[in-house]
Amino acid sequence: MWEKVREEFILTKNYLNNAAYTPLPLRTIEAIRDFFYEYSKYGPDSDNYYSEILDKVNKVRKDLSSLLDCEDKEVIFTEGATQSINFIAHMLPLKKGDEIVVRDSLQEHPSNYLPWLHLEKVKGIKLKRVKVDKYGYPDLQDIEKAITFKTKALVITHALYNLGSIMPVKEIGKLAKEKGILFIIDGAQTLGCLPLSVKDINCDFFIFTASKWICGPLGLGGFYCNKKVGEEILPFCLGDMAVIKYSSTKYLYRDMPFKLQEGFRNWGLVIALRESLNLIKSLxxxxxxxxxxxxxxxxxxxxxxxxxxxxxxxxxxxxxxxxxxxxxxxxxxxxxxxxxxxxxxxxxxxxxxxxxxxxxxxxxxxxxxxxxxxxxxxxxxxxxxxx
Known part of the structure; x- marks a missing residue:
């Protein structure tokens, strides 16, 4: 089986750097080409064709929700994991003095640390940094000690980009729920290579990228947002896709997931991603x-x-x-x-x-x-x- 799978990839080098980016399978490359050919052939904004595009996008959302074990309306598309983390950081209703618990900065991926450090500088929130051992694991007791009545969220990476260590997210998620705080996971290094369930983990946000283990295109990612949390928070960006109607003085949000997606329209890559997801599913x-x-x-x-x-x-x-x-x-x-x-x-x-x-x-x-x-x-x- 695996020899046949290798034929899907057109690599000419011995590529062993999939934690950075994975190459695209040939079927996904062809799907990208086919989309933009059809897109240009029928006219990008033709009503019938646009409806067909949205239908295909919704199918990809369902495929991702199956992989994440969530509802399809809880999947939001972005341009990648870094953008997802920044969106989430700015959507949370944080104010001066609020606390966010994070892993020690020297062990964390910059994209899952810098957005929170930025908020510490511009909003006056406080980062509570939990020390880790040589494998990157924090002590659950240290996490619990770091949580106070001012703590609003706990942020952690699912698997470390440098060591591959898988964090005990289920246990940490249980602690977060007991303390009544949000639980945010950077899952860039796990979706597509590790069985997981956001329900089982009990997280509120789970960030992913298309360009790593699910063998999707660059410039595409997203995040899971628990629907209850999504109904309560406000979007970071706002565009016509996020509202049902508006006047000169007010507007009405659409339901999830569109409420949080502003004007995202990278539909060609999303639709092509389905081919990569089909490969993952078939295996x-x-x-x-x-x-x-x-x-x-x-x-x-x-x-x-x-x-x-x-x-x-x-x-x-x-x-x-x-x-x-x-x-x-x-x-x-x-x-x-x-x-x-x-x-x-x-x-x-x-x-x-x-x-x-x-x-x-x-x-x-x-x-x-x-x-x-x-x-x-x-x-x-x-x-x-x-x-």
């Missing part, structure tokens, strides 16, 4: 999870005997997504990543506190042969990196 998210675990296990087992190698992140498969990070003593991380790229192997350099590490992130379409190619190079040709 099964549980099968994808097991496939990815197998690939990372192969890589880790073969590399652990390599002289000077040090792994970062939890060893247990169930505690991480398909990200394996390491350094090799005596080798500069940046030079290693560049050297591998010149040899046709694409991995990434990422930051861990103040250290640079190599991050390898295979996905279901990668083959065992591609993993073995990286292993063989590091074992047999590593000396050439510094010669």
């Amino acid at each position: 099964g998210i549980n099968n994808i999870r097991e496939r990815n675990k197998k690939l990372v296990k192969l890589l880790r087992e073969e590399l652990k005997g390599l002289k000077g190698i040090k792994f970062y992140g939890p060893e247990e498969e169930e505690k991480r997504v398909s990200i394996l990070s390491f350094t090799i003593k005596g080798l500069d991380t940046e030079n290693l990543v560049k050297y591998l790229f010149n040899k046709g192997i694409v991995v990434a350099k990422r930051r861990l506190f103040r250290k640079s590490i190599v991050r390898v992130s295979p996905h279901f379409y990668n083959s065992e042969e591609e993993i073995k190619s990286l292993i063989k190079f590091l074992k047999e040709n590593g000396k050439g990196i510094w010669q």
Whole structure:
């Protein structure tokens, strides 16, 4: 099955950097082309064609709601995870003195930290930073201690971009509900590679991107917003799609999800995303999870005997997504990543506190042969990196 899946991707390099962006399957590339061909052929604003577009968009929304385990009206489209987080941060009715609980900044992805830091600077809210261990895990007791009567929300990443560590979001979500605060999750590194349910997690917001593990196009993402929360908050931006009617002095919001979508119209990418989601659905998210675990296990087992190698992140498969990070003593991380790229192997350099590490992130379409190619190079040709 997996050999057949590999034929969907037109890669010419050994691409092992899916935690950054995934390549598009051929079916999605063709869907993007087909949309803009039809769009230009029939006239972008033709009534019949526009209705057809919206119908197709609603089908994609339903597909995403199935993957997230929520109602389709709780799925809002944006241009990506970073925009989603910023939208949410500015939609919350925060005032000076209100508190937001976050993970320690040196371990958090900038896109899930800077929007909240910005609000601290411009609105006078207070960030309560919870320290984490070497794998990025916060202590639940420390989180509970950080929550006060001024706390409005708890923000956390589902899986870490540098280590792959999966946070105990179910337990944290339970704590957030007990304390009566909003629970916001950055799920950029989990949707498409990890089975999940926003209902089970008990979160109020779940942010995702199309361009990582669900193999969708760049410039597209979104977020889940609990419908009760969505009815209470005000949109950050407002456009004609967000209102039913308006006069010179007042306006009436539409229902979710349109209330929170202002004038988003990147319909071509949304409609094409359905092809990527169909691929994910046909393979099964549980099968994808097991496939990815197998690939990372192969890589880790073969590399652990390599002289000077040090792994970062939890060893247990169930505690991480398909990200394996390491350094090799005596080798500069940046030079290693560049050297591998010149040899046709694409991995990434990422930051861990103040250290640079190599991050390898295979996905279901990668083959065992591609993993073995990286292993063989590091074992047999590593000396050439510094010669």
